[in-house]
Amino acid sequence: MPYYVIAYDISDTRRRNRFVKTLSDYAYRAQYSVFEMKATHDEMEKILPKLKMWIKPEEDSLLVYEFTAEDWKKHIRFGTCDSKDSYVTRDFLVL
Numbered sequence: 001m002p003y004y005v006i007a008y009d010i011s012d013t014r015r016r017n018r019f020v021k022t023l024s025d026y027a028y029r030a031q032y033s034v035f036e037m038k039a040t041h042d043e044m045e046k047i048l049p050k051l052k053m054w055i056k057p058e059e060d061s062l063l064v065y066e067f068t069a070e071d072w073k074k075h076i077r078f079g080t081c082d083s084k085d086s087y088v089t090r091d092f093l094v095l
Helices: 013-024 041-052
Strands: 003-009 026-030 034-038 059-069
Touching: 003 013, 003 041, 013 041
Parallel strands: none
Antiparallel strands: 003 034, 003 059, 026 034
């Protein structure tokens, strides 16, 4: 199952809050505008439209990076992002 890093920059506070509320149902907040998650491709096909509805392409940005499990093992965590309360320890995905 792939891992994803989702980063966003949404200018409007109301849309940003709704975006974060939606994404929080599926992913772990690693930093203020960065989330991490593990999901199948089918799950991502269902999640992305829910996220895109809060994005205005002329004002905002949404970046989604996909990693294989093997590539994900190479990532490094340091500082406050090195939390035991990460998405890796959560055994659920809300759809």
